[in-house]
Amino acid sequence: MISWPNLVSQLFNGLALGALLALISSGLTIIYGTLGVLNLAHGAMFMIGGYAGFVTFQYTESFILAVIAGSLFVMLLGVVMERVIIRHFYHRPHEDQLLVTFGLGICFVEIVRLIFSSQSQLVPPPAIFQGITNLGFMFYPTYRLAVVGIVAVALGALFIILYRTRLGMIVRAGIEDSVMVDSLGINVYRVFMVVFGIGAMAAGFAGIVNAPVVSLTPGIGDDILVQTFVVVVIGGVGSFPGAILGGLIAGEIISVTSMFNPGYAYVMLFAAMTLVLVVRPHGLLGVQGRE
Amino acid sequence: MLKQRPFLIETLTAIGLIVAPFVLPHLGFAPNTVNRILVWGLFGLGFDILFGFTGLLSFGQSAFYGTGGFVAAYLLTRTGFSNVLGALVIGMIAAAATGYLIGLIALRRTGIYFAMITVAIAEVFFFVEFNPLSDFTGGENGLPGVPTPSFNLGFTTIHFTNGWSLYQFIALCYFIGVIIALRIVRSPVGAILSAIRDNPLRATAVGHNIHGYKLTAFVIAAAYAGFAGGLLGVLQAFMPPDAFTFDTSGQLVMQTAIGGRATLFGPLVGATVWLFLQDFLQSALGLGAAWKLVLGVVFVLLVCFLRGGIIGGLADLYGLVSGKRARKAAETEEAEIETPQQAPPAPMQAKEVEHPAYSGPILKATGLTKRYGGLVANSDIDFSVDQGELRGIIGPNGAGKSTFFKMLTCEVAPTSGQIMFEGRDITGLKVTEVCQLGLTKSYQVNQLFTGLTVRQNLTIAALAELRGKFRLDLFRTLSGVKGLTEQVEHTLALVNLTRRADTPVSELAYGEKRRLEIGLALATSPRLLLLDEPLAGMSPRERVETVKLLKSIARGRTMIIIDHDMDSLFELVERVTVLQEGRVLVSGTPEEIKTNAAVQEAYLGGVHGEIAA
Numbered sequence: 001m002i003s004w005p006n007l008v009s010q011l012f013n014g015l016a017l018g019a020l021l022a023l024i025s026s027g028l029t030i031i032y033g034t035l036g037v038l039n040l041a042h043g044a045m046f047m048i049g050g051y052a053g054f055v056t057f058q059y060t061e062s063f064i065l066a067v068i069a070g071s072l073f074v075m076l077l078g079v080v081m082e083r084v085i086i087r088h089f090y091h092r093p094h095e096d097q098l099l100v101t102f103g104l105g106i107c108f109v110e111i112v113r114l115i116f117s118s119q120s121q122l123v124p125p126p127a128i129f130q131g132i133t134n135l136g137f138m139f140y141p142t143y144r145l146a147v148v149g150i151v152a153v154a155l156g157a158l159f160i161i162l163y164r165t166r167l168g169m170i171v172r173a174g175i176e177d178s179v180m181v182d183s184l185g186i187n188v189y190r191v192f193m194v195v196f197g198i199g200a201m202a203a204g205f206a207g208i209v210n211a212p213v214v215s216l217t218p219g220i221g222d223d224i225l226v227q228t229f230v231v232v233v234i235g236g237v238g239s240f241p242g243a244i245l246g247g248l249i250a251g252e253i254i255s256v257t258s259m260f261n262p263g264y265a266y267v268m269l270f271a272a273m274t275l276v277l278v279v280r281p282h283g284l285l286g287v288q289g290r291e
Numbered sequence: 292m293l294k295q296r297p298f299l300i301e302t303l304t305a306i307g308l309i310v311a312p313f314v315l316p317h318l319g320f321a322p323n324t325v326n327r328i329l330v331w332g333l334f335g336l337g338f339d340i341l342f343g344f345t346g347l348l349s350f351g352q353s354a355f356y357g358t359g360g361f362v363a364a365y366l367l368t369r370t371g372f373s374n375v376l377g378a379l380v381i382g383m384i385a386a387a388a389t390g391y392l393i394g395l396i397a398l399r400r401t402g403i404y405f406a407m408i409t410v411a412i413a414e415v416f417f418f419v420e421f422n423p424l425s426d427f428t429g430g431e432n433g434l435p436g437v438p439t440p441s442f443n444l445g446f447t448t449i450h451f452t453n454g455w456s457l458y459q460f461i462a463l464c465y466f467i468g469v470i471i472a473l474r475i476v477r478s479p480v481g482a483i484l485s486a487i488r489d490n491p492l493r494a495t496a497v498g499h500n501i502h503g504y505k506l507t508a509f510v511i512a513a514a515y516a517g518f519a520g521g522l523l524g525v526l527q528a529f530m531p532p533d534a535f536t537f538d539t540s541g542q543l544v545m546q547t548a549i550g551g552r553a554t555l556f557g558p559l560v561g562a563t564v565w566l567f568l569q570d571f572l573q574s575a576l577g578l579g580a581a582w583k584l585v586l587g588v589v590f591v592l593l594v595c596f597l598r599g600g601i602i603g604g605l606a607d608l609y610g611l612v613s614g615k616r617a618r619k620a621a622e623t624e625e626a627e628i629e630t631p632q633q634a635p636p637a638p639m640q641a642k643e644v645e646h647p648a649y650s651g652p653i654l655k656a657t658g659l660t661k662r663y664g665g666l667v668a669n670s671d672i673d674f675s676v677d678q679g680e681l682r683g684i685i686g687p688n689g690a691g692k693s694t695f696f697k698m699l700t701c702e703v704a705p706t707s708g709q710i711m712f713e714g715r716d717i718t719g720l721k722v723t724e725v726c727q728l729g730l731t732k733s734y735q736v737n738q739l740f741t742g743l744t745v746r747q748n749l750t751i752a753a754l755a756e757l758r759g760k761f762r763l764d765l766f767r768t769l770s771g772v773k774g775l776t777e778q779v780e781h782t783l784a785l786v787n788l789t790r791r792a793d794t795p796v797s798e799l800a801y802g803e804k805r806r807l808e809i810g811l812a813l814a815t816s817p818r819l820l821l822l823d824e825p826l827a828g829m830s831p832r833e834r835v836e837t838v839k840l841l842k843s844i845a846r847g848r849t850m851i852i853i854d855h856d857m858d859s860l861f862e863l864v865e866r867v868t869v870l871q872e873g874r875v876l877v878s879g880t881p882e883e884i885k886t887n888a889a890v891q892e893a894y895l896g897g898v899h900g901e902i903a904a
Contacts, residue, residue, distance in 0.1 A: 038403045085595065094402045095348045096594060099548050102350075102541065103591040110584035222537060226414045229407035237404065263422025270415040273408070277399050 018251020033238030043225030049207025074204025236286020335558020337515025359517020386517020
């Protein structure tokens with residue numbers, strides 16, 4: 001039943017899924033860490049990234065342009081959303097922030113449903129990544145391998161932004177103590193806007209990169225959002241390394257469990273989350289005291 | 292306003308439910324729609340207790356809705372169990388039990404985390420229902436053939452079949468649900484739940500086991516959800532698998548926010564709006580699938596601009612119209628009463644001592660040390676206070692005074708050292724337990740229940756003392772708690788806030804808030820009361836009054852006071868301990884401290900002479 005090639009290929013699937021989850025969760029977690037807002041529309045951002053890329057691909061036939069357009073569009077959407085709505089919720093209770101982003105998420109999904117209907121849409125992988133690759137011991141879809149690489153590059157870029165630039169330093173300081181950053185004479189609100197844009201872009205980028213792996217539907221973001229939550233709880237809220245570690249763990253759990261029985265994938269994921277909550281309530285790499 | 296008339300809301304609900312079948316058909320509501328609204332309304336009663344009253348926003352209620360629904364439907368369709376009401380109750384119990392287990396996990400965290408965990412849990416239930424348990428739940432086909440209830444009364448059999456006939460049964464269930472929910476909300480537990488929503492930190496500090504109460508609210512919400520889920524199956528003669536979807540949870544949250552949270556009837560109003568708009572937009576306007584987008588936009592706008600939802604908005608409107616007159620009346624009254632206070636009320640009795648035989652120092656700390664990483668906040672403090680003593684603590688900023696207090700009340704655990712309260716080792720206990728033992732603190736920065744009135748604030752503190760840290764008297768009224776009214780009135784008089792008793796805290800002046808802060812600590816009847824800068828930020832006149840207040844409450848209890856106002860402090864206390872850089876510099880009578888060279892050094896940096904306070 002369980003063969004080695006099968007297991008290895010599932011491990012690869014887990015790696016691809018995990019990398020994607022890591023990227024999406026990083027977006028969610030840096031937004032939450034900096035702004036204190038949990039964006040329940042993050043799954044919808046992921047979905048919109050896919051659709052924006054899909055439209056671009058329809059017109060240009062270029063996958064690269066689709067990726068760029070998808071990411072930029074979602075980044076723009078994030079910036080607008082922050083400026084117009086989220087900004088007025090920084091001083092309101094967490095519940096209200098959850099409610100408003102949840103409502104926005106529904107609006108986004110329904111708008112997309114209105115335009116593209118509920119039918120699934122396909123974006124083919126770029127020509128160079130089509131087909132399957134012989135890894136010596138097994139055959140594996142080339143594009144999925146590429147996804148791991150592409151996402152790794154994106155995560156690297158995010159790392160550089162967060163840890164090697166002035167902006168990143170401010171963002172990380174903001175995660176620690178945004179009031180202090182504000183009183184140091186840095187315009188926190190502008191930083192917030194940029195962070196929201198970057199976080200959204202991470203989701204949008206993941207959305208279009210993921211589009212050739214699974215077909216697009218307006219509801220595609222809902223499942224991803226739930227998985228992202230588990231990743232963030234496992235990794236620790238506000239922690240970029242935690243999001244990556246959590247993403248990889250979650251991805252592997254889902255893939256490996258699916259090999260035995262897909263119905264139990266979520267159960268195992270949930271069990272892992274419970275275990276983390278019991279042993280390390282603040283997540284594997286989380287910091288105590290941030291709620 | 293409405294609360295003063297007993298059973299008013301119950302009566303109005305009953306009338307509304309009786310009248311509905313005669314009125315609603317004329318407004319275009321089909322009986323089936325009304326029944327669905329009631330099921331959502333019932334589902335929402337429990338959810339509102341959880342979200343509106345306790346402040347815990349769960350996105351996972353579908354798990355309990357589905358559990359209750361499928362347990363009931365399974366019993367009725369697959370096992371030959373034919374008592375519909377019995378099945379509904381069993382479903383409810385199953386959901387409540389599930390809620391208890393899930394609550395244990397989800398409530399390990401609060402706020403954002405709690406919301407995320409509930410989402411994840413609900414999703415797990417959805418997948419489990421579809422896959423591993425599909426033999427029991429019918430998988431994506433659901434469970435068809437759920438019967439409707441009938442009751443054999445001996446001489447006749449009442450059978451509720453469908454439409455308005457079934458409405459009678461569902462309306463009765465809803466009515467009972469409302470009565471129970473109202474009892475819960477008006478009970479001591481209900482009061483504590485709103486305290487938890489408002490300020491969990493202080494609710495813990497005055498001696499409530501808030502984890503237990505949160506779990507209670509979670510289980511109540513799960514029980515309501517379970518029963519409503521069962522009713523859904525009865526209503527549709529079919530238990531649909533989509534009861535378990537995230538959409539169900541989402542719809543419940545949205546309906547509650549649309550209707551108005553913390554109102555109990557909000558979910559019902561929200562469901563009415565939702566289902567009406569759904570019908571109206573889909574059929575009348577021919578919008579088809581776009582109806583959900585319209586609802587989403589309406590929802591976002593409501594959250595942005597009308598936080599209290601429809602009911603909250605109407606209440607504000609009513610308050611605006613009726614409040615103007617009332618305020619005018621109040622203002623004239625206030626102008627007249629602005630007289631100095633009468634004879635001070637008798638000092639309040641402190642909690643009775645558990646073991647009166649003990650006669651040593653009431654508090655004894657030895658070797659108390661607190662390190663934050665490399666920073667030593669307190670280092671090797673030995674400190675002892677006798678019964679009935681009034682002790683002052685002074686020290687320059689950053690001397691570690693507040694950290695010291697936090698360790699004494701067990702808010703933070705010491706790195707090393709031991710704390711004895713009345714001869715009992717309290718090191719490592721929780722702040723709740725310590726408060727229950729009779730040691731509490733008033734905070735340097737006000738920690739009040741800002742959304743509640745002055746009276747409600749003190750009630751919450753007094754309840755902790757009168758009921759212990761956890762008690763499930765869900766059906767007792769507040770007036771049924773022995774000694775509560777007396778204790779609250781007494782504390783009100785003591786801190787001179789009787790006139791402001793029904794004012795929301797957010798409308799109090801700073802000095803009044805400060806007195807209420809002390810009142811909250813006092814209402815728990817502590818034998819040892821710590822006061823962290825009670826005079827901070829007060830005007831000279833307020834200081835004089837507060838010193839008077841402190842003197843009057845000091846009778847019959849031990850107090851330790853931190854303050855920077857040395858004139859007032861030296862007048863008040865019998866002994867003073869000076870902290871500097873986390874250590875005890877010196878202890879002595881106010882006179883000794885005033886003339887102590889080391890103290891002058893610490894404060895004035897070597898300038899000799901009297902302390903210029």
